[in-house]
Amino acid sequence: MFPTLFGVAVFIFVLMRLLPGDIVEIRLAGEGANVTQESIDAERARLGIDKPMWNQFVDWMGGIARFDLGQSMWTGNPVADEIALRFQVSLQIAIMATIVSIMLAIPLGTIAALRQDTWVDYAVRLFSITGLATPSFWLGILIILGLLVFFEWLPPLVYTPIWVDPWANLSQLIWPAVATGYRYSAVATRMTRSAVLEVLREDYIRTARAKGLWEKLVLSRHALKNAMLPVVTIIGLEFAFLIGGLVVTEQVFNINGLGKLFVSAVGYYDYTLVQGLVLLVAFIFIFTNLIVDMVYAWIDPRIRYG
Amino acid sequence: MPVGQLSVDAAILERSKLRDWGQAVLRFARQKPLGTVGAAVVILMVLSAIFADVIAPRDPLETDYARQFTSPNATAWFGTDAYGRDAFSRIIYGSRTALIVGFTAAFFGATLGLVIGVASAYFGGRIDMVVQRFMDIFLAFPLIILALAVVSILGTGTFNVALAIVVPMVPRAARVCRSNALAIREIPYVDAARACGFGHRRIIFRHMLPNVMAPYLIMITAFLGQAILTEASLSFLGLGVQEPTAAWGLMLQGGAEEYAESAPWLAIFPGLAITISVFAFNLLGDSLRDVLDPKLRLL
Numbered sequence: 001m002f003p004t005l006f007g008v009a010v011f012i013f014v015l016m017r018l019l020p021g022d023i024v025e026i027r028l029a030g031e032g033a034n035v036t037q038e039s040i041d042a043e044r045a046r047l048g049i050d051k052p053m054w055n056q057f058v059d060w061m062g063g064i065a066r067f068d069l070g071q072s073m074w075t076g077n078p079v080a081d082e083i084a085l086r087f088q089v090s091l092q093i094a095i096m097a098t099i100v101s102i103m104l105a106i107p108l109g110t111i112a113a114l115r116q117d118t119w120v121d122y123a124v125r126l127f128s129i130t131g132l133a134t135p136s137f138w139l140g141i142l143i144i145l146g147l148l149v150f151f152e153w154l155p156p157l158v159y160t161p162i163w164v165d166p167w168a169n170l171s172q173l174i175w176p177a178v179a180t181g182y183r184y185s186a187v188a189t190r191m192t193r194s195a196v197l198e199v200l201r202e203d204y205i206r207t208a209r210a211k212g213l214w215e216k217l218v219l220s221r222h223a224l225k226n227a228m229l230p231v232v233t234i235i236g237l238e239f240a241f242l243i244g245g246l247v248v249t250e251q252v253f254n255i256n257g258l259g260k261l262f263v264s265a266v267g268y269y270d271y272t273l274v275q276g277l278v279l280l281v282a283f284i285f286i287f288t289n290l291i292v293d294m295v296y297a298w299i300d301p302r303i304r305y306g
Numbered sequence: 307m308p309v310g311q312l313s314v315d316a317a318i319l320e321r322s323k324l325r326d327w328g329q330a331v332l333r334f335a336r337q338k339p340l341g342t343v344g345a346a347v348v349i350l351m352v353l354s355a356i357f358a359d360v361i362a363p364r365d366p367l368e369t370d371y372a373r374q375f376t377s378p379n380a381t382a383w384f385g386t387d388a389y390g391r392d393a394f395s396r397i398i399y400g401s402r403t404a405l406i407v408g409f410t411a412a413f414f415g416a417t418l419g420l421v422i423g424v425a426s427a428y429f430g431g432r433i434d435m436v437v438q439r440f441m442d443i444f445l446a447f448p449l450i451i452l453a454l455a456v457v458s459i460l461g462t463g464t465f466n467v468a469l470a471i472v473v474p475m476v477p478r479a480a481r482v483c484r485s486n487a488l489a490i491r492e493i494p495y496v497d498a499a500r501a502c503g504f505g506h507r508r509i510i511f512r513h514m515l516p517n518v519m520a521p522y523l524i525m526i527t528a529f530l531g532q533a534i535l536t537e538a539s540l541s542f543l544g545l546g547v548q549e550p551t552a553a554w555g556l557m558l559q560g561g562a563e564e565y566a567e568s569a570p571w572l573a574i575f576p577g578l579a580i581t582i583s584v585f586a587f588n589l590l591g592d593s594l595r596d597v598l599d600p601k602l603r604l605l
Binding site: 007243278 | 442448558
């Protein structure tokens, strides 16, 4: 886990410094001819980007060891604060999108498997392949269009935390969650379908049916429980990638989350902020992988890590 | 045998080969009707990209401020945008952009991944471990974030966007090809080739690569859809293909709220174009996978 994170850190650090131009040039560009070389150098020195690269890297790593991600070069606020502000928004959307995708995927996938090769199965498969092909930002645009045209209503633009006013909060964040969740449900639906199909052919299902168990119990206790293993993996892995999907969706819904922050930070050459964000995303990804492995062992007692 | 006879045989052989191909296509169409629909849409898209000049009723870049935001009608099928440009022509030309970026990104991404993955599996041991750790680093980024980072270095524009999508594709392709190649490495003919004294390069390129072709082909079709989606997303963010080039993602740029009042059709058709083309590539890829390599069904 840590070697990979370190690799990510090195990679993004070098990548950012390969960018032509830096934040000082962008910030001072507005002042036109009045910019002197001295003021550029002074600004670079203030931000510490005049030092040799290895020196900057050591400084950054030293900060991280003390849980200090440094200050945003653009706003001057601590990176951790900038991120924390948006993180709760994005995290909430990501969790809600995951819930949406679970609520779509597991029932649909199971029904498709139970009614294999009927029109229900085909309809579900069509629905999920369409989800995979639809760009979530376009779905977002369509949702906004639909809300405007049919209800003459737009989701609120100002973010309200869920503990202040749950209704206002949900009415803003549910739409991006649906737009991203639908897309992410596609893979999980297909996985559920094939997993249930596979499990239904197992001997213990035949045994359960043979001893006269209710079909409902056969499905819920024996089939679904065992079919969930690959589904949990997929959902877990996708949770990490949701953050990536949010980059575009947040733009459509004008939500001030991590995705928007990332795009603007890249635009401003805000080294410290981009580095912090990328490290966070990589950490979430690697950490969810770990959690998925642990949930594995919990669901399936056959798998125990020594 | 007289020389004439030989060439006649060759002609017959050629024709029977053609017939084999025809039969293969027919069988594919019978077994996989959905895949055939996908293939048909893909072919249609390729044709419209090649013959865009002939099909498009107007120049996609031609602005006409007298026709701003006209709704779809007989002369402008999909209406016109804020500059009076014909949306239908822009969608036709947009297929060119999508396919150029899609093919470049998918082909180079999958091919680089193929070589790296197979070589990594072939050499095994420490080399394999180092390469895999390196790939892990790239895999820890969501596709679009890595592409965004690369675009910000290279700059925007059609070619750079294609290149930016190649980078995240490589480790994904490498992982799939490696696991396939690992199985192939254990088959005795690789040992036989080594016993014959062949070099590493020859064994990798002549003996192992051809056997990983099925997943490679499947991967290219799957990547094509993903690459088109990523290009559309980047262009939508303003970090991809730039105006005035016709690109689907770019056409969707500029908030839904603004268009909802004035011209909702501008938000609908380009999105449909993206969805249908990605849909077609996915269908084709799925069917190819079932036909070529049933083992990969869960990929």
